[in-house]
Amino acid sequence: MAFRLYYRLSILVSNLAAHLGLLGMFQRLQRMPAQWYDRVFAGHPDQWSQAAPERDRLFMGLFHRPDGRLLEIGCGAGRFLAQAEAGRWDTFGCDFSGEALQFARRRLTKARLVLCDGQALPFADGCFDIVMSIGSHEHFTDPRQGCREVGRTVRPDGKFYILVPTIRSHWEGWGPEATRTHGSRQWQWNLRESTWLRLLAESGLRVEQVSHDWKAIFIGTGQAS
Numbered sequence: 445m446a447f448r449l450y451y452r453l454s455i456l457v458s459n460l461a462a463h464l465g466l467l468g469m470f471q472r473l474q475r476m477p478a479q480w481y482d483r484v485f486a487g488h489p490d491q492w493s494q495a496a497p498e499r500d501r502l503f504m505g506l507f508h509r510p511d512g513r514l515l516e517i518g519c520g521a522g523r524f525l526a527q528a529e530a531g532r533w534d535t536f537g538c539d540f541s542g543e544a545l546q547f548a549r550r551r552l553t554k555a556r557l558v559l560c561d562g563q564a565l566p567f568a569d570g571c572f573d574i575v576m577s578i579g580s581h582e583h584f585t586d587p588r589q590g591c592r593e594v595g596r597t598v599r600p601d602g603k604f605y606i607l608v609p610t611i612r613s614h615w616e617g618w619g620p621e622a623t624r625t626h627g628s629r630q631w632q633w634n635l636r637e638s639t640w641l642r643l644l645a646e647s648g649l650r651v652e653q654v655s656h657d658w659k660a661i662f663i664g665t666g667q668a669s
Contacts, residue, residue: 512573515597517562517590518580522555529554536572538562541543554563563589565597570666573602579659582610582632595647599658604649609659611635 511532519525519537521544529535535555539545545557560566562577563584575598577590584590591606592666616635637660643653644662651664 463495499509510618513571514574515565515567515572515576517559517565517575517594518583519548519555520544522551522557524576524578525555526551533574536567538565563593564595567597569596570599570602572597573599575602575604575666577604578607578608579609581606582608582635584633587633587635587640588646591643591647591649595644595649595666598649600665600667602666604662604664604666606640606644606662607659608635608640608662611637611660 449626467658506598513536514528514533514536515536515538516525516528517538519539520541522537525537525548530615535544535560537548537552537555538558538560540559540561541546542559547556548555558566562580563586575594577594581587581590594604594606610632616639617633637654640660640662641651641654644664648667649664650667651662653663655661655663
C-alpha cells in the first residue's frame with residue numbers, strides 16, 4: 445500500500461511537471477536526464493558492462509529460438525547486442541543516450557539502433573520475438589509504462605527477459621543509488637520482487653520463471669493467460 449501511494453504521487457508530480465513544461469527541471473532534480481548518461485558514456489562507454497561476458501552468456505543461454513527479431517531496451521554501448529548479432533538474430537537496440545548509441549554504432553555491424561525513451565517505443569505492436577532489458581527498467585520514472593511497452597511490442601508467443609538488480613525485501617521507493625557514478629548518483633526504483641511481478645502481470649505479460657543467477661531476471665511470454 446505504501447509503495448502504491450508513493451508510486452502514484454511520483455507519477456502525478458512527473459505528469460504535472462510535464463503539463464507545466466517543467467519536465468526537464470523535474471528530471472534534473474532527479475539527476476536522470478539523457479545528458480547525464482551522455483557525459484558518462486562519453487568518458488566511460490562500458491561503465492555498466494562489468495562482468496558483461498558472464499552476464500551475456502547467461503542471457504544467450506536462455507534463448508530457445510534459433511533466430512528471430514530481438515530488441516534490447518536500454519542497449520547502451522551495445523556490448524550485449526554485439527553477441528546477439530553474431531548469431532542469427534535480427535537485432536534492434538534503443539537508448540535515450542545519443543552518446544551511448546554512437547559507441548554502439550562503432551561496435552555493431554547489423555543492429556538497427558534507435559534513439560528513444562524506453563517508455564515510448566517507436567515500434568509496432570507484437571513485432572519482436574524477444575524483448576530484453578538489462579538493468580534499465582528500474583531507472584524509468586514510470587516502470588509500469590516501461591513494462592507495458594514490453595507487453596505491447598513482444599509477440600504473444602515471444603519471450604521477454606528483464607533483469608532488475610535493485611530488488612528490495614522491505615522498503616520500496618524512488619531514490620538515488622547508494623554509490624556515486626563519476627560524481628553523482630543515478631536514481632532508481634527499489635521495489636520488491638512481488639511488485640515487479642504485479643507490474644508485469646498488469647502489462648499483459650506472463651512470468652514463467654524468476655532466475656536469481658544474476659540479480660533477478662524475470663522470464664516469460666508475451667501474453668498473460
